[in-house]
Amino acid sequence: MRKPFIAGNWKMYKTVADAVSYVDQLTGLVADVTDVDVIAAPTFTALYAVAQAARGTRIQVSAQDLYWEREGAFTGEISGAMVREAGAAFVIIGHSERRTLFGETDVHVNRKAAAAFTAGLTPIVCIGETLAQREAGDTFEVLDGQIRTGLDGFTGDQVGQLVIAYEPVWAIGTGRNATPGQAAEAHGHIRTRVRQWFGGEPAERCRVIYGGSVKPDNARELITQPDVDGALVGGASLDPKAFAEIVARSRGRV
Numbered sequence: 001m002r003k004p005f006i007a008g009n010w011k012m013y014k015t016v017a018d019a020v021s022y023v024d025q026l027t028g029l030v031a032d033v034t035d036v037d038v039i040a041a042p043t044f045t046a047l048y049a050v051a052q053a054a055r056g057t058r059i060q061v062s063a064q065d066l067y068w069e070r071e072g073a074f075t076g077e078i079s080g081a082m083v084r085e086a087g088a089a090f091v092i093i094g095h096s097e098r099r100t101l102f103g104e105t106d107v108h109v110n111r112k113a114a115a116a117f118t119a120g121l122t123p124i125v126c127i128g129e130t131l132a133q134r135e136a137g138d139t140f141e142v143l144d145g146q147i148r149t150g151l152d153g154f155t156g157d158q159v160g161q162l163v164i165a166y167e168p169v170w171a172i173g174t175g176r177n178a179t180p181g182q183a184a185e186a187h188g189h190i191r192t193r194v195r196q197w198f199g200g201e202p203a204e205r206c207r208v209i210y211g212g213s214v215k216p217d218n219a220r221e222l223i224t225q226p227d228v229d230g231a232l233v234g235g236a237s238l239d240p241k242a243f244a245e246i247v248a249r250s251r252g253r254v
């Protein structure tokens, strides 16, 4: 059985002081949660402070991005080794905001995920279709391309460790979430492709989480769908109580 995985993507919110205070509040709220992986993804500037504040708690830390080179003249970029040194265990890769606003492609996603593994980080690889692609009936084709290129060259063992976040672009930050049926259909498709392309064992181990306007009141029905192993939460993760509520609603599945 896959352990549920609930990650909060704080995007470009929270000062270092806000971030540390959040961790202090969340720590108590999830103190007894041993059956769910609870992840916080702060900004780069707060990463080290959050990792320090989270030591010895149930909270694990993720970066929101990395650059694939180890070091060098890449102004403004941060490597996997740096992210790891700051205390992160995970890194979000290919978020739709990175793809849409910063021109990231599936090839970039592939390089970044490879760099994450090299640095000892677990990638959370985001995929998902736009509204136009869904309405054109292209959802599965889009997901297939993102999986094929994004995970190209990875071993079954690596894919088994991965977290894949299915985030329909039309559901991110819009308040419009996928129906439980739409989520189950897409997640089933993703797991089938992982099975076909990487094998049965990786497909059983790999966690496929849903993202897109997850809130405390819709979390349970989404997270309990077949093949949905948790959630990547944006807006609702900014409030520790709402985030802890989402964690609570994912429990009892291990």
Ligand code: PEP
Binding pocket: 009, 095, 167, 171, 172, 173, 174, 175, 211, 212, 213, 214, 232, 233, 234, 235, 236
């Ligand atoms: C996200 O940022 O990955 C996300 C899913 O955001 P929201 O929950 O706000 O839709």
